Amino acid sequence: MRLLGPPRWRIGLTYAALTVAGVATLSIFLAVREDGPGLGRIIGTIWLWGLGMAAVTVVAGYLLTRKTARSMESMAERARRLAEGDLEHRIAPATTDETREMASSFNAMASTIRDMVRDLSGERNKLSAVLNTMVDGVVVLEPDGSVSLMNQAAQWLLDIRTTKPVGIRLVEMVRDSDLLRVVTEALESGRPRHDEVELLHRGAFVSVIVTPLSGDGSRGVLLTLHDLSSVRKLETTRREFVSNVSHELRSPLASIKALVETLQDGALEEREVAMDFMGRIQKDVDRMGNLVDDLLALSRLESGQTPINLGPLDLRVLTEEVLGDFKARAQNVDMEHSLSPELAIVTGDEGMVRQALLNLLENALKFTPKGGRISIGSVTDDESVEIRVTDNGTGIPAEHLPHVFERFYKVDRARHDGGTGLGLAIVKHIVQVHGGDVRVESEEGAGSTFAFTLPRAV
Numbered sequence: 001m002r003l004l005g006p007p008r009w010r011i012g013l014t015y016a017a018l019t020v021a022g023v024a025t026l027s028i029f030l031a032v033r034e035d036g037p038g039l040g041r042i043i044g045t046i047w048l049w050g051l052g053m054a055a056v057t058v059v060a061g062y063l064l065t066r067k068t069a070r071s072m073e074s075m076a077e078r079a080r081r082l083a084e085g086d087l088e089h090r091i092a093p094a095t096t097d098e099t100r101e102m103a104s105s106f107n108a109m110a111s112t113i114r115d116m117v118r119d120l121s122g123e124r125n126k127l128s129a130v131l132n133t134m135v136d137g138v139v140v141l142e143p144d145g146s147v148s149l150m151n152q153a154a155q156w157l158l159d160i161r162t163t164k165p166v167g168i169r170l171v172e173m174v175r176d177s178d179l180l181r182v183v184t185e186a187l188e189s190g191r192p193r194h195d196e197v198e199l200l201h202r203g204a205f206v207s208v209i210v211t212p213l214s215g216d217g218s219r220g221v222l223l224t225l226h227d228l229s230s231v232r233k234l235e236t237t238r239r240e241f242v243s244n245v246s247h248e249l250r251s252p253l254a255s256i257k258a259l260v261e262t263l264q265d266g267a268l269e270e271r272e273v274a275m276d277f278m279g280r281i282q283k284d285v286d287r288m289g290n291l292v293d294d295l296l297a298l299s300r301l302e303s304g305q306t307p308i309n310l311g312p313l314d315l316r317v318l319t320e321e322v323l324g325d326f327k328a329r330a331q332n333v334d335m336e337h338s339l340s341p342e343l344a345i346v347t348g349d350e351g352m353v354r355q356a357l358l359n360l361l362e363n364a365l366k367f368t369p370k371g372g373r374i375s376i377g378s379v380t381d382d383e384s385v386e387i388r389v390t391d392n393g394t395g396i397p398a399e400h401l402p403h404v405f406e407r408f409y410k411v412d413r414a415r416h417d418g419g420t421g422l423g424l425a426i427v428k429h430i431v432q433v434h435g436g437d438v439r440v441e442s443e444e445g446a447g448s449t450f451a452f453t454l455p456r457a458v
Helices: 005-033 039-083 097-133 152-157 176-189 227-265 271-303 315-327 350-366 398-403 421-431
Strands: 137-141 147-150 193-199 204-212 220-225 311-313 335-337 347-350 373-380 382-390 438-443 448-453
Touching: 097 152, 137 152, 152 220, 176 193, 176 204, 176 220, 204 227, 220 373, 227 271, 271 421, 311 350, 315 335, 315 350, 315 373, 315 438, 315 448, 347 350, 350 373, 350 382, 350 421, 350 448, 398 438, 421 438, 421 448
Parallel strands: 335 373
Antiparallel strands: 137 147, 137 220, 193 204, 204 220, 311 347, 373 382, 382 448, 438 448
């Protein structure tokens, strides 16, 4: 790399020319002032010294400029390495005054650039971490609709499978017309847009906010996606809850109102009729009381307010106690268990597990006709014990099986019973707080099997 080759020769020649010109001037001056036999020797001597000085000057200038040129070439090489990304490289202190200050300035500049790059990299990493841990989706689009930034939440919400969406137009990856319409309107108008759309591929409701990055949208837009599915689900659950509670309370309240009005109209004077009506009122009041109790129990379970006292639990002993207490209520149904005496000890809350067994037995009793059979069995593996409550009753139609553990859900043909529709939902939450699973198998006309698992005691 010979950036300074020609200047070093020009500088040396300039020094030599000035020297020769000085010698020539001095010789002319002496020739004009004096004339004699010794004048020639004097002029020759002067010329000899002048030529010697010129030669020395040329050599010294060459060496000096060569050293300076090498320093400059070294700096150029270091600058190239810096441009290629080697931010830790520095120039050694120069020995000449001409390049020492330049080398010092270059090293200071390299340190400043390194610190700036480190700061920018740190900020970029922080921004990347924030974006990738956000629940909301964030997408930055160029004016032509291509993606310049997209976080993981946006990729999940929009179901984008490619690992490198940057540079691809959003319309090529997303097929939801409502979402693309909002983005297009913001790009064309340069004004913010806000809408709620349903992403059909996920069945999710999303709040879409499109904000232009400049007043006219020439720098693209920022797209923010907020998943509203849980909010919509909560609203739906609330509406269903109010509707179901209203339905469950309406019947007993209407019955009580009619019975009380009948008693007020004179039936109170007829003792036999009055006692029958009072018994009916008592049943309706008990039904509403059971509904309130079940609602409170379910609410405590869902909110985690119910204390759970875990400990070793012998399921065989507990099942025999529950069956003994329940047989008096199921006089026309055979009840049995097939639990092994060596049944593994589980970890659980005795009161909660007892409640779950009672709820399953009551549910089986509702659907088992006289002369039917209800049995309790078990299956054990290395990690858990599964308890199964099986009946040979009417069974459950297949279309109802996915919903039987939902609160207030009842199979239509069972609407005549006095249950609250919360028993199986309570079983589900009791099992979940124990870390187990609950399931149902049923065939219409052939009976049902409800099963739940509990962890084995360590």
